[in-house]
Amino acid sequence: MGTSSDxxxxxxxxxxxxxxAFQKQVWTAVKHGESGLLHASTGAGKTYAVWFGALNRFASAVAPVETPRKRKLIAPPLTVLWITPMRALAADTARALEAPLADLQIPWSVGLRTGDTSSSERARQSRRLPTTLITTPESLTLMLARADAQTALSTLRMVVVDEWHELLGNKRGVQLQLALARLRRWHPELIVWGVSATLGNQSHAEQVLIPQGSGVSVQGQNGKDLRVDTLLPPAIERFPWAGHIGLKMLPQVVAELDSSPSTLVFTNTRAQSEIWYQALLEARPDWAGLIALHHSSLSRETRDWVERALKDGQLKAVVCTSSLDLGVDFLPVERVLQIGSAKGVARLMQRAGRSGHAPGRVSRVTLVPTHSLELIEAAAAQDAVAQRRIEPRESPYKPLDVLVQHLVSMALGGGFVPDELYEEVRGAWAYRDLTLADWAWALAFVRHGGLSLTAYPDYRRVEPDEYGVWRVPDARLARRHRMSIGTIVSDASIQLKFWSKGGGGKQLGSVEEGFIARLKPGDGFLFAGRLLELVRVENMTAYVRRSNVKKAAVPRWNGGRMPLSSELAQAVVARFSAAAAGQFVGPEMTALRPLLEVQERWSGLPTVDSLLAEALKSREGWHLFLYPFAGRQVHLGLASLLAWRVSQRQAVTFSIAVNDYGLELLSATPIDWSLHLNPDLFNAEHLLPDVLASLNAGELALRRFREIARIAGLVFAGYPGAPKSTRQVQASSGLFFEVFKQYDTDNLLLAQAGEEVLREELDIRRLEQTLARINRLKFDLHQIKRPTPLGFPLLVERMRESMSSEKLADRIRRMVGDLEKTAQTGKV
Structure with a gap:
């Protein structure tokens, strides 16, 4: 075959x-032993850029071994670790990596180690790891928690982190940073490469992955032809409201699917995917077997079948969620439809890249608006994608729950000496500023639970031995910790199985416990594209059977509401601003013109230079509608802040509603907003104490603490087959929260809960930036006579909290009818 460089x-x-050129650049850098970050479009050839870098450098340097008896070539020992953020990507990545090995007769082996790996395969790997191991951050940490970890990983030469942007901004990425710090201590010459398609802040991403500052930044093919268009509705609702899933667009979606051999239909939530899949089957029964459903709560067996069938070109369409966002290579896919706004530029580009997934092919995504205002988001998304305004992602800073978990893992992985591990941990970017006081607290916490838990043996997880090496002395606690490694925390799941008298019915997947708790036996619901009814619940398993019920609930999973990103919001405001200047460029803006003209006639349009505000007196009271375009999370914090500050000036209480465009404050007593809307109200000087005073920050912190307690190992979610219920876990974490508040007020996990509420729940940094931006704008207050097209969705959002879906739909129909009659008369 020649030299490895060939x-x-x-x-x-x-x-x-x-x-x-970028592939050659990576090959050269790896050849010289350099680490780096590769950023290139989806489908541009990133995988083979890094993989051939590894093969060129190591395939001949690590020679195969011949056994004397059978003259059989044995694959070289572990050389490359390939980290993937999703188990679903592992098998596909393995196929991509194995393809050149057979052709080039390179005797390397490729193996998988994820949560789906069988016990027999794990046992085989325990005896001998493959040359290249594809794994997840959690499985890597589990390997490091083995007593023989350093020996097992002694031959490692290179680590590749795939889809680095997916890990960078969360605690899973921090977990990986700590694992890499350990591997670098064992192997100072370790080569580390990150691979990413959608990053808005490459320098930060590279700095976090390679904190020594010696990385190479490679910019790949970003000129890939990416086409974004919109499926226009047949009629424009001038008073839109979110919540009807966009099924009015079903005929157009069916026509688009009919015209394409293979399409992915992305939705933003699992509930939405279930509804759309069922609607498509009802519209086209002849597509049964040709369309499929894919989301993370379906069984592994179902998802594997869908992925294989899609790759083999057997499926016409798959309705999916973010479970198919990343890296899986589906060459037959020609089109992507996005139901509703993607809410972010990076997410939209990532999903678009699932089509035309090969160099030189066009990637096309068609946006399907679920209500009229999403047309302006569609036009703005096209602008933002064309200008590559990709959202930045930033690493969490010093999360101590992840550190505490890591200390116990390292105590299991051969033990640690505190001074040595302190320097190692500070080698991870997230902990570069870890103080000795923080370190001493973390050590005390894993040794005896801190000040308030010293008396309880379960929290004496790590102790120094006679040689000063800290280890886990209790086999039961060791087993419990290994089962809890990871930072993905969600509500407890109920497994769904078909009911059979003998037991052992087929597994369908899982839903959250809270959803099943609201159902009675005999109630119907939709799951995996089937109408089911609940038979009974037993041992965290819900047994179901097929049903013919006409009215079926749809499971609701957490994480369904994604806020509008700053980058996309800016593009939306720019489109509104152009409309205010009489510019309606593109089919989306032309179609939306009737709505925007009513908005301008009754009130005004937002612009890049002004903050639109509307004051309305109705039978309900005195309303303020404000449109900062800062996303749902920021608007929640901002609405609470404004309500609290105004209440300090006069005796008044408010009801609050928010969406991605703005907020509504409603008071039952008169209020003159022209007196209050001034720079003082939006002052950022005392932001932190005012925000904490305006919210039920204690309840928010308790909710956040539940996650922290599980990651830190305070709360155990139960053994396989006997998991604890959500209520048990919440009660346990709530008890710790109260104990720490009362007896251990300096507990750093309490402080972390408060910080995470501000940073993640309320996005305090973006709130501060929003206040600064508002104070640079001109206040444009309009006294309006009736809800405007922009204000109407906020009214609906507030009414949704207090009305059943049937009553809400009736009320909305009456309100829309009245508003439409007025709009048609041309009244102001």
Whole structure:
């Protein structure tokens, strides 16, 4: 075969391919032992850029071993770790990596180690790891928690972190930072490469992955042809409201699917995917077996079947969620439909890249608005994608719950000496500023639970031995910790199985416990594209059977509401501003013109230079509608802040409603907003104490603490087959929260809960930036006579909290009818 540097050259030439300049750049950097970050479009050839870098450098340097008896080539020992953020990507990545090995007769082995890996395969890997191991951050930490971890990983030479943008901004990424810090201590010459398609802050991403500052930044093919268009509705509702899932667009969606051999239909929530899949089947029964459903709560068996069928070109369409966002290579897919706004530029580009997933092919995504105002988001998304305004992602800073978990893991992985581990941990970017006081607290916490838990043996998890090495002395606690490793925390899930008298019915997947708790036996619900009814609940398993009920509930999973990103929001305001200047460019804005003209006639339009505010007196009271375009989370904090500050000036209480565009404050007593809307109301000087005073910050902190307590190992979610209920876990974490508040007020996990509420729940940084931006704008207050097209969705949002869906729909129909009659008369 020749020298190892020929591998890429031969394999590409055999396929008639010509390497891109960025691929050659990566190969050269790896050859010289350099680490780096590769940023390139989806489907541009990133995987083979890094993989052939590894093969060119190591495939001949790590020689195969011949056994004397059978003359059989044995694959070299572990050389490359390939980290993937999703188990679903692992098998597909393995196929991509194995393809050149057989062609080039390279005797490397490729293996998987994820939560789906069988016990027999794990046992085989315990005896001998493959040359390349594809794994997740959680499984890597589990490997490091083995007593023989350093020996097992002694031959490691290179780590590749795939889809780095998906890990960078969360605690899973921090967990990986700590694992890499350990691997670098064992292997100072370790080569580390990150691979990403959608990053708005590459320098930060590289700094976090390679904190030593010696990385190479490679910019790949970003000129990939990415087409974004919109499926226009047949009629425009001038008074839109979110919540009807956009099923009025069903005929147009069916027509689009009919015209394409293979399409992915992305939705933003699992509930929405269930509804759309069922609607498509009802519209086209002949597509049964040709369309499928894919989301993370379906069983592994179902998801695997869908992915194989899609890859083999057997499916016409798959309705999916973010479970198919990343990296899986589905060459047959020609089109992507996005139901509703993607809410972010990076997410939209990532999903678009699932089509035309190969160099030189066009990626196309068609946006399907679920209500009229999403047309302006569609037009704005096209602008933002064309200008590559990708959202930045930032690493969490010093999360102590992840550190505490890591200390116990390292105590299991051969033990640690505190001074040595302190320097190692500070090598991870997230902990670069870890103080000795923080460290001493963390050590005390894993040794005896801190000040308030010293008397309880379950919290004496780590102790120093006679040589000063800290280890886990209790086998039961060791087993419990291994089962709890990871930072993904969600409500307890109920497994769904078909009911059979003998037991052992087929598993369908899982839903959250809170949803099943609201159902009675005989109640119907929709899951996995089937109408089911609940038979009974037993041992955290819900047994179901097929049903013919006409009215079926749809499971609601957490994480359904994604806020509008700053980058997309700016593009939306720019489109409103252009409309205010009489510019309606593109089919979306032309279609939306009747709505915008009513908005301008009754009130005004938002612009880049002004803050639109509307004051309305109705039978309900005195309303203020404000449109900062800062996203749902920021608007919640801002509405609470404004309500609290105004209440300090006069005796008044408010009802609050928010969406991604703005907020509504409603008071039962008169209020003159022209006196209050001034720079003082939006002052950022005392922001933190005012926000904490305006909210039920204690309840928010308790909710956040539940997650922290589970990651830190304070709360155990139960053993396989005997998990604890959500109520048990919440009660346990709530008890710790109260104990720490009363007896251990300096507990750093309490402080972390408060910080995470501000940073993640309320996005305090973006709130501060929003206040600063508002104070640079001109206040544009309009006294309005009736709800405007922008204000109407906020009214609906507030009414949704107090009305059943049937009553709400009736009320909305009456309100829309009245508003439409007025709009048609041309009244102001």
């Amino acid at each position: 591998y890429a050259k031969h394999w590409f030439a055999a396929r008639g391919w010509k390497p891109f």
